[in-house]
Amino acid sequence: MIERLADYPDVNIVECDDVMSVLPRLVCSGNILLVTSKGFVKRGTVSRLLESLGTDRVMVFDEVTPNPEKSHLQRASGDFAGKGIQQVIALGGGSVIDAAKVFCGLLSYPNYSLDELLSTDVVENRINLIAIPTTSGTGAEVTPFATVWQSDIGKKYSLYGVRPNIAVLDSSLTNSLPEKQTLYPSLDALSHAIESLWNINSTEQSREYALYAIDLICDNLPLVLNNPSDFLARKNLQIASSAAGMAISITKTAIAHAISYPLTMQFNVPHGLACSFTINSIINIFGAEQLNLDSELASKVQGLLRSLNLPNEIESYVSWDILLSELTTPLDPSRAGKFIINFEKLNVQEILLVAKA
Numbered sequence: 001m002i003e004r005l006a007d008y009p010d011v012n013i014v015e016c017d018d019v020m021s022v023l024p025r026l027v028c029s030g031n032i033l034l035v036t037s038k039g040f041v042k043r044g045t046v047s048r049l050l051e052s053l054g055t056d057r058v059m060v061f062d063e064v065t066p067n068p069e070k071s072h073l074q075r076a077s078g079d080f081a082g083k084g085i086q087q088v089i090a091l092g093g094g095s096v097i098d099a100a101k102v103f104c105g106l107l108s109y110p111n112y113s114l115d116e117l118l119s120t121d122v123v124e125n126r127i128n129l130i131a132i133p134t135t136s137g138t139g140a141e142v143t144p145f146a147t148v149w150q151s152d153i154g155k156k157y158s159l160y161g162v163r164p165n166i167a168v169l170d171s172s173l174t175n176s177l178p179e180k181q182t183l184y185p186s187l188d189a190l191s192h193a194i195e196s197l198w199n200i201n202s203t204e205q206s207r208e209y210a211l212y213a214i215d216l217i218c219d220n221l222p223l224v225l226n227n228p229s230d231f232l233a234r235k236n237l238q239i240a241s242s243a244a245g246m247a248i249s250i251t252k253t254a255i256a257h258a259i260s261y262p263l264t265m266q267f268n269v270p271h272g273l274a275c276s277f278t279i280n281s282i283i284n285i286f287g288a289e290q291l292n293l294d295s296e297l298a299s300k301v302q303g304l305l306r307s308l309n310l311p312n313e314i315e316s317y318v319s320w321d322i323l324l325s326e327l328t329t330p331l332d333p334s335r336a337g338k339f340i341i342n343f344e345k346l347n348v349q350e351i352l353l354v355a356k357a
Contacts, residue, residue: 129165
């Protein structure tokens with residue numbers, strides 16, 4: 001059983017209560033690129049970080065948006081070329097950390113375009129990357145992949161091989177998150193954990209990470225939703241997010257994520273909601289045993305998801321009638337193909353109809 005995330009061999013995980021006090025001893029010499037969002041600039045977090053690191057060697061990129069666009073990241077990377085960047089710090093949620101990974105890839109291969117890197121099987125990261133997650137969901141602080149989007153053609157891409165060297169887990173950064181920014185990332189982490197279990201690449205190690213994450217989420221998400229200032233519960237959600245990220249680092253995601261991508265692309269449904277609202281219906285249709293799930297575990301997960309009334313959450317973004325009639329984008333085989341049941345035999349309409357019920 002997992003006892004400490006610090007035992008994870010691929011990323012140096014630092015747990016703390018004040019990132020500003022520990023960050024100076026984690027950075028290396030040389031110029032730094034800080035990747036973040038405008039919210040952290042407005043709240044003064046970036047200015048405090050600059051004070052601790054020194055403004056003379058830090059460049060700030062604060063234009064990250066949800067679901068980062070491929071063309072935007074390619075253009076922005078030109079501002080950093082030739083600046084002697086030796087380290088990238090990502091301060092933010094999954095989109096920020098994904099953008100930082102892309103910049104690391106482009107800085108590591110200055111003669112390559114982003115399109116060329118995305119067509120490469122594995123990108124070797126040559127830039128030191130510190131990830132400071134400010135939501136508890138994507139697990140991007142420990143995973144080796146980043147997702148970028150090209151919304152004009154309805155397509156997403158994955159950059160593989162850029163994993164943070166250090167992940168700093170400071171749950172105090174999540175204390176002020178509003179309800180939806182707590183709920184949806186937690187659902188993303190839950191989906192990561194479940195998807196790594198009903199997966200053709202499941203291993204004993206990935207199952208251990210996944211089960212650890214599921215227990216923490218099921219026990220602590222209701223506590224945080226009822227009492228947003230529950231510091232210990234928020235800390236546990238952050239740990240769960242990283243553990244789930246460790247699980248999908250081994251297996252990648254599967255059918256629920258394959259269904260989610262067109263929902264996000266076509267209807268702007270937040271990723272964590274889009275990849276979790278079908279979990280209950282998938283379990284109901286196929287049964288826990290066929291999905292490689294313990295029945296007690298499946299019951300626990302389904303109980304949590306039912307209590308959250310996700311069909312109503314979906315309707316706040318798109319009506320079920322429109323969803324059922326217009327969701328026509330083919331499933332991503334790189335994700336659907338990881339499902340332990342042959343995805344070509346699946347009836348996605350049936351999964352959606354059961355999810356609606």
